Amino acid sequence: MTSTQTESTTSDVAPTGLSTDHSRAAADGAHTHGTGGTPQGSRAERVTSFDLDVITVPSGREEEWRFSPVAKLAPLFAADLASSGVRTTVVESPEVTVEIVGRDDERLGKAGVPGDRTAVTAWNSIKEATVVTVPAQAIASAVTSIRVEGINNTPTANHLLIHAGALSESVILLDHIGSATLTETVEIVVDDGAHLTVVSVQDWATGAVHASSHRIRLGRDAKVKHVVVTLGGDVVRLTPDAEFTGEGGEVEMIGLYFADAGQHQEHRLFVDHAVPRCKSRVTYKGALQGEAAHTVWVGDVLIRKEAEGTDTYELNRNLVLSDGARADSVPNLEIETGLIEGAGHASATGRFDDEQLFYLQARGIPEGEARRLVVRGFFAELIHSIGVESIEARLLASIEVELSKSMSVIEGTAPVTA
Amino acid sequence: MSSLEIHDLHVSVETKEGPKQILRGVDLTINSGQTHAIMGPNGSGKSTLAYSLAGHPKYTVTSGTVTLDGEDVLAMTVDARARAGLFLAMQYPVEVPGVSVTNFLRTAKTAIDGQAPALRTWVKDVKGAMEALRMDTSFADRSVNEGFSGGEKKRHEILQLELLKPKFAILDETDSGLDVDALRVVSEGVNRVKENTDAGVLLITHYTRILRYIKPDFVHVFVDGRIAEEGGSELADRLEAEGYDRFLTSATA
Numbered sequence: 001m002t003s004t005q006t007e008s009t010t011s012d013v014a015p016t017g018l019s020t021d022h023s024r025a026a027a028d029g030a031h032t033h034g035t036g037g038t039p040q041g042s043r044a045e046r047v048t049s050f051d052l053d054v055i056t057v058p059s060g061r062e063e064e065w066r067f068s069p070v071a072k073l074a075p076l077f078a079a080d081l082a083s084s085g086v087r088t089t090v091v092e093s094p095e096v097t098v099e100i101v102g103r104d105d106e107r108l109g110k111a112g113v114p115g116d117r118t119a120v121t122a123w124n125s126i127k128e129a130t131v132v133t134v135p136a137q138a139i140a141s142a143v144t145s146i147r148v149e150g151i152n153n154t155p156t157a158n159h160l161l162i163h164a165g166a167l168s169e170s171v172i173l174l175d176h177i178g179s180a181t182l183t184e185t186v187e188i189v190v191d192d193g194a195h196l197t198v199v200s201v202q203d204w205a206t207g208a209v210h211a212s213s214h215r216i217r218l219g220r221d222a223k224v225k226h227v228v229v230t231l232g233g234d235v236v237r238l239t240p241d242a243e244f245t246g247e248g249g250e251v252e253m254i255g256l257y258f259a260d261a262g263q264h265q266e267h268r269l270f271v272d273h274a275v276p277r278c279k280s281r282v283t284y285k286g287a288l289q290g291e292a293a294h295t296v297w298v299g300d301v302l303i304r305k306e307a308e309g310t311d312t313y314e315l316n317r318n319l320v321l322s323d324g325a326r327a328d329s330v331p332n333l334e335i336e337t338g339l340i341e342g343a344g345h346a347s348a349t350g351r352f353d354d355e356q357l358f359y360l361q362a363r364g365i366p367e368g369e370a371r372r373l374v375v376r377g378f379f380a381e382l383i384h385s386i387g388v389e390s391i392e393a394r395l396l397a398s399i400e401v402e403l404s405k406s407m408s409v410i411e412g413t414a415p416v417t418a
Numbered sequence: 419m420s421s422l423e424i425h426d427l428h429v430s431v432e433t434k435e436g437p438k439q440i441l442r443g444v445d446l447t448i449n450s451g452q453t454h455a456i457m458g459p460n461g462s463g464k465s466t467l468a469y470s471l472a473g474h475p476k477y478t479v480t481s482g483t484v485t486l487d488g489e490d491v492l493a494m495t496v497d498a499r500a501r502a503g504l505f506l507a508m509q510y511p512v513e514v515p516g517v518s519v520t521n522f523l524r525t526a527k528t529a530i531d532g533q534a535p536a537l538r539t540w541v542k543d544v545k546g547a548m549e550a551l552r553m554d555t556s557f558a559d560r561s562v563n564e565g566f567s568g569g570e571k572k573r574h575e576i577l578q579l580e581l582l583k584p585k586f587a588i589l590d591e592t593d594s595g596l597d598v599d600a601l602r603v604v605s606e607g608v609n610r611v612k613e614n615t616d617a618g619v620l621l622i623t624h625y626t627r628i629l630r631y632i633k634p635d636f637v638h639v640f641v642d643g644r645i646a647e648e649g650g651s652e653l654a655d656r657l658e659a660e661g662y663d664r665f666l667t668s669a670t671a
Contacts, residue, residue, distance in 0.1 A: 361496035
């Protein structure tokens with residue numbers, strides 16, 4: 001028996017004064033609660049497979065593709081993708097090891113199973129993978145940086161495995177730069193008692209098309225902070241999955257995105273509470289500005305019958321800075337047991353708040369600067385929750401760059417280009 | 419000496435039924451060092467006057483003039499009015515999540531003065547003003563107005579008044595929602611500002627109790643969008659005894 005969470009959680013999470021805009025969302029068909037009315041049925045029934053013949057080329061009408069620019073992603077639906085479009089380099093902390101392994105390495109393919117076409121083509125196309133291992137009990141003394149650099153737009157597949165050994169502690173930064181047409185798998189295997197922070201930044205150049213399946217598997221008492229930052233690229237479609245395999249696991253999934261004119265940024269999360277007494281927190285925040293800027297956030301949380309004592313909360317907020325931008329936000333919470341600690345979700349998409357603007361301007365602060373203050377404030381708390389100072393400073397700087405781009409559009413000091 | 423002159427001000431607000439006239443010819447001149455109390459029943463247009471002077475986009479000035487030392491205030495943007503020397507302490511200060519009080523105050527001070535304040539004296543000024551208003555130092559790190567109690571919000575407004583040092587301060591129902599102790603602390607703050615900067619004060623209130631702490635030089639009774647009666651502080655005493663009934667009767671007659 002599946003029960004679904006309804007409206008109860010939106011009003012208690014409105015610190016920015018934004019309201020949950022269900023009226024618009026309903027008109028768009030863009031905000032659903034639970035699974036009632038969607039053709040899918042339970043998220044547990046979603047087909048997953050390593051087999052290309054099982055997950056075939058989508059038409060775009062499927063639930064998981066209905067918001068996506070399928071035509072732009074189509075090159076990545078091909079069965080046999082190249083590996084030449086990106087170059088992967090790793091600068092590791094001294095305690096961490098890095099290997100390039102063949103696709104038949106037995107450590108690969110252990111975290112989750114591909115759940116959509118780009119994930120299954122990625123798996124079947126790769127010849128090699130980059131494996132980053134934090135040995136058991138190692139405490140990494142520095143951030144390990146993985147850089148995936150796009151060098152041409154040949155449809156390409158890439159595979160990374162981040163393996164945090166039992167009781168290890170580490171921070172991994174994954175950067176995407178340049179331009180590429182890339183489908184990527186990021187397996188994140190976190191053994192018992194390990195603490196891992198993974199920050200994945202998508203700061204592609206214009207023209208990049210990127211699909212990525214992040215599959216996180218948490219062992220007993222493992223603790224993961226998974227941070228996604230999407231700023232650049234024409235299309236970015238990321239599907240982070242988190243699966244608990246032992247009791248006491250905790251995952252915190254943080255996302256920050258800033259879509260400019262013409263950009264499509266899609267984040268589809270799935271947290272699978274399959275074992276008792278695990279905790280998940282999802283907080284994604286996005287800003288949009290410019291004609292045809294489009295963001296999609298889908299947060300699926302499944303609390304299976306066995307997962308007693310689960311504690312979960314997911315939140316998505318979007319700040320629409322100008323006309324012509326569209327934010328879709330779809331939280332889905334399925335609860336198959338009543339014996340849980342807590343479960344909730346909230347979604348709010350709001351326009352820029354004119355009262356905030358008036359208040360700041362009434363203190364002498366010019367409009368452009370007032371807008372910057374508000375947007376910085378919107379992201380500040382989220383960035384500070386990452387907990388790695390060097391990364392926080394870099395992201396704050398990236399937000400400044402986005403702000404200077406978008407504010408010039410809003411203030412009319414630069415021509416609007418799509 | 420500065421002078422804020424309001425002449426024949428008419429203001430309407432947009433409603434679903436079309437524009438609604440709220441101010442119907444307000445005449446008022448405030449000079450530096452003077453305190454004017456504007457009193458009146460709910461809905462008489464007191465707050466509309468305050469927000470119109472500050473330039474809130476919801477209100478449309480349909481006729482009349484407002485000048486500050488001869489400069490046309492109505493032609494200025496909201497921020498330009500503040501930089502020209504107007505300050506509005508709001509009845510419902512707005513939350514700005516993620517923006518700390520410290521950052522906000524420094525940004526505002528820099529905007530008003532046209533240059534960043536000297537760091538050493540500024541930190542001392544902020545600390546001193548917060549102490550005088552009995553604000554805990556932890557306030558500085560909190561987001562602007564987020565999770566503030568009613569009293570904390572009002573103290574924060576007066577803190578800004580003390581630090582930004584405007585020529586004219588408009589206090590929109592600053593007394594509402596304050597207990598006696600908070601009312602005294604906030605009033606002392608306003609009196610300090612008057613003493614230290616010779617600011618002109620336009621004190622908008624429904625009740626007379628704040629006038630026990632902040633002595634008005636002039637009292638104006640606002641009824642139906644204009645000033646119905648003017649006098650000295652004795653008029654406030656009379657209102658306290660009689661209420662607004664006689665004005666309401668004449669307004670509807």
